[in-house]
Amino acid sequence: MAAQIFSAIFVIIVGVGGCVAYFWGANRLVDLIFPSRGVAGAAAIDNLRRQGLVRPWLFVGPAMIILTIYLIYPVVETLRLSFLDRSGINFVGLANYQWAFGDREFRNSILNNIVWLAVVPAACTFLGLIIAVLTDKIWWGTIAKSLIFLPLAISFVGASVIWKFIYEYRGEGQTQIGILNAIIQHFGGQPQVWISLPFWNNFFLMVILIWIQTGFAMVILSSALRGIPEETLEAAVIDGANPFQIFWKIMVPQIWGTIAVVWTTITILVLKVFDIVLTMTNGQWNSQVLANLMFDWMFRGGGDFGRGATIAIIIMIAVIPIMVWNIRQANKETGGH
Amino acid sequence: MAVATGNSFASRFGVHIAVLVFVAIWTIPTLGILVSSLRDKNQIIASGWWNSFASSTQTEAGRLPAASAQIEKDGKFVLEGNIFGDGAARDISAYGVKSAAPTQYPAGTTADLGDGVTLQLNGDGSFVMTSPKAFEGDRGQRIYYASSAPPKFTTDNYRTVLFSEGIGRSFMNSLTVTIPATVIPILIAAFAAYALAWMRFPGRALLIAVIIGLLVVPLQMSLIPLLKLYNGVGAFFGMPSKTYLGIWLAHTGFGLPFAIYLLRSYIAGLPREIMESARIDGASDFEIFVKIVLPLSFPVLASFAIFQFLWVWNDLLVAMVFLGTEADQIVLTAKLNALLGSRGGDWEILTTSAFVTIIVPLIVFFSLQRYFVRGLLAGSVKGG
Numbered sequence: 001m002a003a004q005i006f007s008a009i010f011v012i013i014v015g016v017g018g019c020v021a022y023f024w025g026a027n028r029l030v031d032l033i034f035p036s037r038g039v040a041g042a043a044a045i046d047n048l049r050r051q052g053l054v055r056p057w058l059f060v061g062p063a064m065i066i067l068t069i070y071l072i073y074p075v076v077e078t079l080r081l082s083f084l085d086r087s088g089i090n091f092v093g094l095a096n097y098q099w100a101f102g103d104r105e106f107r108n109s110i111l112n113n114i115v116w117l118a119v120v121p122a123a124c125t126f127l128g129l130i131i132a133v134l135t136d137k138i139w140w141g142t143i144a145k146s147l148i149f150l151p152l153a154i155s156f157v158g159a160s161v162i163w164k165f166i167y168e169y170r171g172e173g174q175t176q177i178g179i180l181n182a183i184i185q186h187f188g189g190q191p192q193v194w195i196s197l198p199f200w201n202n203f204f205l206m207v208i209l210i211w212i213q214t215g216f217a218m219v220i221l222s223s224a225l226r227g228i229p230e231e232t233l234e235a236a237v238i239d240g241a242n243p244f245q246i247f248w249k250i251m252v253p254q255i256w257g258t259i260a261v262v263w264t265t266i267t268i269l270v271l272k273v274f275d276i277v278l279t280m281t282n283g284q285w286n287s288q289v290l291a292n293l294m295f296d297w298m299f300r301g302g303g304d305f306g307r308g309a310t311i312a313i314i315i316m317i318a319v320i321p322i323m324v325w326n327i328r329q330a331n332k333e334t335g336g337h
Numbered sequence: 338m339a340v341a342t343g344n345s346f347a348s349r350f351g352v353h354i355a356v357l358v359f360v361a362i363w364t365i366p367t368l369g370i371l372v373s374s375l376r377d378k379n380q381i382i383a384s385g386w387w388n389s390f391a392s393s394t395q396t397e398a399g400r401l402p403a404a405s406a407q408i409e410k411d412g413k414f415v416l417e418g419n420i421f422g423d424g425a426a427r428d429i430s431a432y433g434v435k436s437a438a439p440t441q442y443p444a445g446t447t448a449d450l451g452d453g454v455t456l457q458l459n460g461d462g463s464f465v466m467t468s469p470k471a472f473e474g475d476r477g478q479r480i481y482y483a484s485s486a487p488p489k490f491t492t493d494n495y496r497t498v499l500f501s502e503g504i505g506r507s508f509m510n511s512l513t514v515t516i517p518a519t520v521i522p523i524l525i526a527a528f529a530a531y532a533l534a535w536m537r538f539p540g541r542a543l544l545i546a547v548i549i550g551l552l553v554v555p556l557q558m559s560l561i562p563l564l565k566l567y568n569g570v571g572a573f574f575g576m577p578s579k580t581y582l583g584i585w586l587a588h589t590g591f592g593l594p595f596a597i598y599l600l601r602s603y604i605a606g607l608p609r610e611i612m613e614s615a616r617i618d619g620a621s622d623f624e625i626f627v628k629i630v631l632p633l634s635f636p637v638l639a640s641f642a643i644f645q646f647l648w649v650w651n652d653l654l655v656a657m658v659f660l661g662t663e664a665d666q667i668v669l670t671a672k673l674n675a676l677l678g679s680r681g682g683d684w685e686i687l688t689t690s691a692f693v694t695i696i697v698p699l700i701v702f703f704s705l706q707r708y709f710v711r712g713l714l715a716g717s718v719k720g721g
Contacts, residue, residue: 004581004665008513011585012520019524027623052537055622059532060544062525063593069566070559070590071551077562088565127359134356137349144356146706148363153702154695155651157670161677161691162366165373165684177385177684179369211363216713223714243348272555275653279674294557295654298564305561312557323553330549331542 019062026058075316081309088305096310106311109288112202113318116273116289119203121266123210125259128217132225133247135218145222149215156212156275163208164280167194196285205287208276213269217262224258225251264322271315290315367695370688377489378685394430394485396439401464401480404472413467420480421462432458432482439481450478458482494689502680504690506664507672511650511697513581514660514668518588519645523638525589526596527604531626533597534605535612545601551594560658563587567659579661587659588652592645599644599715603637604630640712643705647698669694 034047034054085092100106131148135141151159168178172191176182181191194204228251236250252259274291281287283296294311297304373386383395399420407414421427433441434450442448444460454468458480466478499505532538533545571578607630615625631638653670660666662675673690680686702709 004509004513007581008517011517011582015517015521015585016524019521023524023528023623027621031621056532056536056538056541059528059536059622059626063529063597064544066525066586066590067548067551067593070563070587071554071594072547074559074562075554077565078558081561131356131359134352134359137352138356141356144360146703147360149706150367150699150702151363153647153651153698154367155653155670155698157653157673157677158651158691158695161673161687162370164677165369165688166366168684175384177382179365179385179387182385182387211366214363219710219713268553268555272557275670275674278653279677291555291557295560295657298561298658305565309561312555312561315555315557319553319555323550326553327546327549331546 022062023058027055030054030058078309078312078316081305082313084306084309086304086306092306096306099307100310100314105283105288105293108286109283109290109293110314112287112289113271115202116206116209116270117267120206120209120213120270121263123206124213124217124266125221125262127210127214128219128262129221129252129259131214131218132222133251136222136225145215145218149219151212152215154212156208156273157279159208159212160276160279163204163211164195167204169193195281195287198286201281201285201287205276205280208280209270209273213266217266220262221255221258224255228254264325268319268322271318370691373684374494374689374692375490375492376494376685377486377491378494378683380486380489381684381688389490390488392428392485392487394483396481396483398436398439398479398481401466401477403475403477405475407472413469414471416464416466416472416477418464419462420458420464420482427462427484427486429458429460429462429482429484432480434478434480436479436481440483444482456480494685495693498686498689498693502676502686502690503664503667504669504672504693507667507669508693510666511669511694514584514588514656515646515649517581517585518592518649519642521585522589522592522596522645523642526593526600526641527631527634527638528626529593529597530600530604531622531630533601535625535630536622548594548597548601552598554594556591556654559591560654564658577661579659579666581660581666584655584659587655588645588649591655592648595644596641599641599712600634600637602715604634607633636708636711637715639705639708640715643701643709644712646701647709650698 030051034050036044036048036051039047081088082096083091083093085095131145135144138144154162165177166179167181168176169181169191170176170178172185176185176191180194185191195201197204232250232254233246236246241249272291273289274295277283277287277289277292278295283289283292290311294308294315297308297311369386372389373381376386376389379395380389380393384391384393401420402416402418406418407416409415429444431440431443432448433439434448434456435441442458444458447455447457450456452468452470454466456464456466456478458464464480499508533541533548567578567583570576611629611633612625615629620628651670653674656668656671657674660668660671662671667675673687673694676687676690
């Protein structure tokens with residue numbers, strides 16, 4: 001273990017030192033090859049121009065290399081693999097895609113993903129907005145927000161253990177140690193094995209993600225609400241609008257853009273949701289989702305890279321509209337800067 | 338007017354109640370595992386954690402002494418003693434001799450076990466068993482009893498998971514993964530962000546668009562090709578393919594788009610005058626970056642560092658693909674996932690382990706919340 005700690009420290013030093021050495025060294029090298037000081041005027045200007053051509057690439061170079069290896073190349077490679085068989089050697093055309101849409105488990109995953117997509121972003125945004133509005137009105141709102149925000153720091157696995165404990169089931173009549181069943185039993189209901197209830201178990205898994213992400217929506221929306229000019233709200237009050245009208249007709253339309261951003265951010269997260277399903281049910285009882293199914297096929301029976309890649313591509317296709325929208329949005333904002 | 342004030346008082350009261358309910362729903366789950374992790378492991382399964390301050394009742398089993406301990410008294414054979422021995426006494430409310438009916442007889446009453454054999458178990462654990470014939474055999478009578486124990490809190494669970502369940506080791510592994518994976522991307526991203534914000538070169542706009550596109554590329558797209566690549570590289574050099582170096586670089590790669598995006602939007606917002614006056618004074622881009630941009634960007638660097646730290650610490654997927662499952666490599670999240678499988682019902686292990694895995698993020702989060710929120714706002718309001 002000591003060796004491990006040393007190697008970690010060593011890597012930090014080498015990694016950071018290496019980065020510094022690279023940037024500093026490359027910079028020096030450019031100065032040496034194209035000197036701008038101590039040479040005749042015309043040559044100095046020429047060299048400065050050349051420096052200006054080279055230097056940006058030295059700055060973005062390392063990032064570009066890493067991005068290419070870790071993201072750009074894999075995207076292309078995954079697309080290619082999705083047309084190959086499990087070994088990744090033989091071309092099989094669209095067979096993997098045909099398999100996918102004929103496969104019961106895959107169709108179940110798509111269906112569940114659609115339910116997740118319909119419920120989680122909406123629930124997080126809605127709850128986040130309500131809490132943001134309510135906490136704005138009370139003196140201990142900051143503390144309340146902090147506490148609701150807190151689950152965002154908790155890992156999905158940790159959150160799964162937390163909620164598994166809440167859903168814990170004991171036979172009827174026994175002492176329930178899961179709080180949900182204890183409440184149900186207290187009011188005379190029948191305790192349930194929540195995570196294996198057909199169809200509804202999906203919602204019990206979604207609750208975990210909603211619990212984690214509502215704080216995110218709340219913080220972003222709360223700051224957007226602060227940006228609404230006081231005068232608008234005052235004018236509405238003077239005109240006799242009630243709180244609900246103010247909320248729906250004044251506040252919500254003004255922060256529509258932010259709501260869209262929160263919604264899309266959580267949508268992307270939902271498409272990638274994996275840990276919660278893996279730890280809670282591992283896809284049993286019809287609770288499978290695409291990301292977990294993909295992980296499953298990566299290793300199932302020694303791994304079927306063709307099918308795994310196909311599922312990844314299908315997740316990617318769902319993300320593309322948001323990606324395009326983001327790029328357009330960013331271009332508009334920077335105006336080509 | 339009076340109606341209006343009354344109404345607004347009621348509505349303000351309603352707001353307090355509503356927020357209180359939300360706060361309760363959002364904190365009770367975490368509170369549950371924190372309280373449970375500090376409870377005695379027998380009590381965790383005997384009563385709900387919300388009852389942990391009340392005495393808990395549980396059914397236990399014991400065995401009376403063997404026949405060799407009997408004494409003869411008034412023509413009868415007698416076994417006497419206390420089932421708790423010298424241990425902590427508990428209050429016994431009922432007892433029995435069959436596992437199907439563990440609370441058949443109230444404590445203090447005499448039970449007739451047939452053939453003239455009688456047994457009496459008192460509330461304090463003392464018992465008397467008598468028989469007209471001598472007891473035989475070297476195994477004593479099996480006995481069941483319902484006892485109530487006072488609330489017991491302990492740090493034993495933490496000792497167990499840290500030192501014998503391997504959570505302590507995994508904690509070190511998580512640190513080993515997280516710290517380099519947080520530090521390495523910062524410098525690389527900062528240089529790239531500066532170039533993308535303040536240097537003019539062909540293809541810059543395209544690069545920015547690519548990075549914004551990469552922001553949302555699902556991790557799943559990268560896993561299979563990188564797994565193949567790592568296996569290939571490992572085989573080529575005759576090294577294991579699952580190494581810390583591999584996961585550091587992977588996290589660096591996955592974190593870079595967000596890092597560059599976040600840092601670029603901040604650095605692009607720095608005042609132009611500072612850069613230009615430095616340039617007129619003869620400073621090169623490198624000097625401007627190191628002496629002006631880096632110090633001014635501290636808040637956004639801190640924001641990114643917190644993000645990356647939390648993301649890497651909490652990650653399960655990347656760790657499961659790029660690291661092994663042996664004790665020297667398994668990180669906390671993966672270990673917790675493994676425990677969920679192997680120690681499914683042992684809530685003292687699970688709740689304690691879960692709390693150990695979330696304590697570091699919670700500390701980081703609470704102490705640096707300001708930077709975290711700032712990063713969140715900068716990172717998402719504008720685009721991704």
